[in-house]
Amino acid sequence: MKKHILYPLLATTLLFGACSKDFLDRTPANNVPNDQFWHNESEVNLALNAVYNKLSEATYEDGGSELVHAKNPWESWVTDVSSGAVSSTLESGWDYKPIRICNFFLDNVDKAVMDVKLKERYKAEARFVRAFLYIPMVQKFGDIPLVTKVLTKEESNVPRTSKKEVLDFLFKELQDVATVLPISYSAAESGRITKGAALALQSRLYLMENNWEKAALTAQEVMALGYSLFKVNAESDLDKKDNYAQFIDFANADDENNFRLGLRSYEGVFHVENEGNSEVILDRQYIAVTQSHITNTLLLDPSVGGWSSLTPTQNLVNLYVDYKTGKPVIPVSAEVRATNYAKADKADFVKEFKNRDPRFYASILFETAPWNSLTKSGGYVYKWFVGNDPNKSLTGYNFRKLVDPKSNREQIDSYANLILIRYAEVLLNYAEAQNEKSGPDATIFDALDQLRVRVGMPKIDRSEYASQDKLRQLIRNERAVELVLEGLRFYDIRRWKTAPDVMKNIYNITNGLAQERVWNDRLYLMPVPQSQIDLSYGVLKQNSGY
Numbered sequence: 001m002k003k004h005i006l007y008p009l010l011a012t013t014l015l016f017g018a019c020s021k022d023f024l025d026r027t028p029a030n031n032v033p034n035d036q037f038w039h040n041e042s043e044v045n046l047a048l049n050a051v052y053n054k055l056s057e058a059t060y061e062d063g064g065s066e067l068v069h070a071k072n073p074w075e076s077w078v079t080d081v082s083s084g085a086v087s088s089t090l091e092s093g094w095d096y097k098p099i100r101i102c103n104f105f106l107d108n109v110d111k112a113v114m115d116v117k118l119k120e121r122y123k124a125e126a127r128f129v130r131a132f133l134y135i136p137m138v139q140k141f142g143d144i145p146l147v148t149k150v151l152t153k154e155e156s157n158v159p160r161t162s163k164k165e166v167l168d169f170l171f172k173e174l175q176d177v178a179t180v181l182p183i184s185y186s187a188a189e190s191g192r193i194t195k196g197a198a199l200a201l202q203s204r205l206y207l208m209e210n211n212w213e214k215a216a217l218t219a220q221e222v223m224a225l226g227y228s229l230f231k232v233n234a235e236s237d238l239d240k241k242d243n244y245a246q247f248i249d250f251a252n253a254d255d256e257n258n259f260r261l262g263l264r265s266y267e268g269v270f271h272v273e274n275e276g277n278s279e280v281i282l283d284r285q286y287i288a289v290t291q292s293h294i295t296n297t298l299l300l301d302p303s304v305g306g307w308s309s310l311t312p313t314q315n316l317v318n319l320y321v322d323y324k325t326g327k328p329v330i331p332v333s334a335e336v337r338a339t340n341y342a343k344a345d346k347a348d349f350v351k352e353f354k355n356r357d358p359r360f361y362a363s364i365l366f367e368t369a370p371w372n373s374l375t376k377s378g379g380y381v382y383k384w385f386v387g388n389d390p391n392k393s394l395t396g397y398n399f400r401k402l403v404d405p406k407s408n409r410e411q412i413d414s415y416a417n418l419i420l421i422r423y424a425e426v427l428l429n430y431a432e433a434q435n436e437k438s439g440p441d442a443t444i445f446d447a448l449d450q451l452r453v454r455v456g457m458p459k460i461d462r463s464e465y466a467s468q469d470k471l472r473q474l475i476r477n478e479r480a481v482e483l484v485l486e487g488l489r490f491y492d493i494r495r496w497k498t499a500p501d502v503m504k505n506i507y508n509i510t511n512g513l514a515q516e517r518v519w520n521d522r523l524y525l526m527p528v529p530q531s532q533i534d535l536s537y538g539v540l541k542q543n544s545g546y
Contacts, residue, residue, distance in 0.1 A: 034108065041114035044122060051105050051126045054098035054133065055284045057418040058487025059295065059402065060310065061136075065489035066502035067316040067480060069395050069515055075298075075309055078490070081526070082503070084518035088530040088546045093140055096147060102130035103150050124177035125193045128201070131173045132420075135205055138166045139491050140526040142543065157539040160528075167209060174202040183225055190276055196225045197282040200421045203429045204488075208495055212437035219430035222281070223447075227423040229454045230279040231265045238373035239264060244361065246368075247354050248323060259323065259358055262456025267362035272404050272416035279424065283417040292413035299399040301365065301382065302391035304375065304408060310485070312364050312397040313506045313514075317353075319480050320360035326458050328477075329356065338511040341367070341396075349509075358455040359481050363401035367509075373405040384509070396509030401485055424451060424482055432475045439468040448475070451482055494524050522546065 037043050063070025063078035073079040077092040105126045109119060130148075137144050143160035146169060151158070178198035185192050199222045206215035244263075250256040268274050275283070286293060300306025318331045332340070332352055340349035350368050353360070361369065365382040372378040385392040407414040427447040434444050440462075449459040465471045479492060493499040503519040522545030533540045 038108050038111040040112055041118065044109055044112045044114060044119070047105050047109070048122050048125060051102055051129050052285075054101055054129060055282075055420060057284055057420060058136065058490075059298075059418075059485050061487040061490040062485055063310055063490075065493055066504070066506075067313060067319075067484050067489050069311050069313050069506055070309065071311070071394050071515070072307075072309055081523065082517055083515060084503075084520055084523065086523060086527060086546070088527040088533075088542060090527055091529050091531075092526040093136055094144075094526075094529050094532055095137075096145075098133050099130055099147060100150060102126050102133070103148060106130075106148075107150050120180055121182070124180040124198075127173050127177050128181070128193045128198055131170050131177075132201060134166065134170055135201070135208075138163055138170070139208060139494075141528060142525050145540075157536045159539050160541060167205070170205060171202065174198050174205070178202070191283070191285050193282065196222050196227065197421055199225075200281050200426050200429075203426060203433075204421070207429050207433055208491055210436075210495065212433040215433035216430055216437055219426050219433065222423075222426045223430065227281060227426070228278045229265075229423060229427075229450055230269045230274065230277040231454060232261055232268050235260060235264055236373065238378060241372040241378060242370045244370075247350070247356075247361070249355060258456040262454065263358040263362045266359050266455050267401065269422065270402050270404070270416065270419065272406055272414070275417045279422045280417075280419055281421040281423060281426070283419045285417045286415040288415050289412065292415045293418065294413055295416075295418065296403050296408050296414045299401075299403050300408070301393060301398045302385055302389045303383070304380070306398070307391045308393040308398055310399060311393040311395045312399060312484075313395055314509070315502065315506070316480065316484060317360070317364060317366070317397065319477050320357040320364075321477070323355050323357055323457060326452065326460060327464075334507055334511045337509055341509050357457060357481060361400075362455075363399065363481070363484065365398040365400050367396075369400075371400065371405070374403075374408050376409045376411070386510075394508060394514040395506065399485065419486070422486075425486070425488070427451060428475065428479050428482065432472075432479070435468060435471050435475060440466055440471045444471065444475075448478060451478060499523070520545070 037047070060070060060076040060078055062068040063076060064081045070076050070079045070082065077090055080086055080090055081092065106123060109123060109126075112119065134144075134146075142163045144163075144166060145158035146161040146166050147158055148169075175198075178195050181193060181195045181198055183195050185194070199218050203215050203218035203222065206212075206218060239260075244260065245256065248256070248259055250259065269277065269279055297306055298309040301308055314331075314334075318329070321328050331337075337349070337352065340346075340352075343349065346367055350366075353366055365371070367382060367384055369382040371380045371382070374380045382398065384396050402418075404414040404416040407416065427450055431444045431447045434441065445460055445462055445465075452459060460474065465474050476492070476496070480489065483489070493502055500519050500521070503517050505517050506514045508514045522543070525543045527546035528540055528542050530542075533542060
């Protein structure tokens with residue numbers, strides 16, 4: 001099951017192969033009655049594909065943090081959330097339709113005659129997807145209805161279940177399915193949910209709930225399963241053309257090679273040519289050419305057909321540390337940056353971006369940044385578009401991370417799989433949980449060093465970060481630069497209670513206002529959509545402040 005296909009299309013294909021005694025007495029080709037399905041393994045597998053199809057990436061959600069600007073409110077709810085302009089009309093992810101599909105599968109699968117052990121595994125996969133869907137809902141809304149079966153019309157007005165009860169259910173579900181799911185699959189079934197995915201998601205949820213001991217323990221279980229950070233040992237001919245000597249003071253040829261391979265290793269995790277690499281724990285899979293997504297379009301600038309829907313903020317740029325020392329960089333003031341950018345010669349402006357963490361150059365497009373592999377003709381150099389194009393970035397930067405250059409060169413939509421859980425997050429989960437539990441120790445530094453060494457940077461100075469608080473700040477910084485655009489920062493700043501400090505107005509590189517932001521503590525939880533309260537005839541109750 002390397003790629004997942006929409007269930008209705010597959011179900012229709014099944015019907016085309018069916019025989020009928022009477023031409024006028026056929027089942028409609030676009031609909032399979034439930035009593036004519038669920039016979040065997042093949043049909044169950046098709047139905048499970050529909051469940052997998054409900055896995056979705058959370059790229060937009062970082063727009064509700066200080067790291068990313070989501071400029072278009074018609075594209076995502078996070079634009080309103082980041083501005084603070086939130087009312088009960090906002091639809092911010094209260095969605096039970098995908099959960100109903102999971103429940104429908106689980107309610108019916110036992111009808112099939114098939115291998116019992118395989119059936120239990122299929123159930124575990126569907127239960128995982130249901131838990132995956134529930135986690136962002138319980139984090140955004142707190143108390144939510146916990147629905148574990150398909151409801152009749154008479155049962156449909158379900159009140160909100162306490163957050164604790166929902167969490168207890170999710171933790172047990174993930175623990176249970178982890179005992180059923182295999183560590184790996186054959187090549188023919190690559191892409192299915194594994195034991196590692198269940199444990200990694202459990203670790204994420206424990207971390208979100210500040211259960212440090214269990215977050216660390218489950219992360220350790222994943223760390224023992226054989227995953228590793230993705231690395232490359234060579235550059236493509238197109239990549240070799242990118243001139244990074246203009247930004248990095250390389251000591252020698254070995255230093256330059258170390259930097260370049262670190263940059264390529266990090267960005268390559270997300271490229272179509274490296275799908276299913278050693279770092280991927282779970283991804284949302286797409287079918288080449290026939291099933292694509294528009295991530296490239298959302299992130300790139302208008303000169304290459306992009307919309308600049310999600311763009312880096314200066315807050316994010318400032319977090320990338322020095323490549324040579326691994327220590328924080330003190331940014332210039334907004335006024336100095338604007339003055340430097342206004343000069344015809346951008347040399348003074350670009351000085352701010354010299355000698356940064358290779359993940360900076362792999363993630364951020366800034367004025368003069370090269371990317372020869374992005375276009376068919378090569379020679380692409382980023383220049384901020386300052387005219388009236390509605391698709392321009394409002395911050396002065398665009399994202400490079402997650403963009404698949406091969407698709408852009410070939411001028412097609414991207415079909416690169418979108419990673420939902422990867423090993424780098426597990427290392428960071430472990431580091432944070434273990435530090436919060438008992439303070440700095442060698443295992444934490446070893447986990448963090450894997451991330452630094454992968455991109456060609458020096459290991460972390462143990463003496464510099466010997467205190468729990470200093471190491472806490474470093475770990476939070478690492479989460480920002482390593483996991484940006486992966487949908488976790490929205491939740492991080494809320495669980496850390498740092499949102500009031502960081503959700504401030506954002507400005508572009510000319511010191512112009514890009515977005516006005518106002519924080520209110522009610523934003524720790526999202527409003528229950530008023531439309532859902534109305535449909536429930538008041539059974540659902542609203543969160544405080546809305």
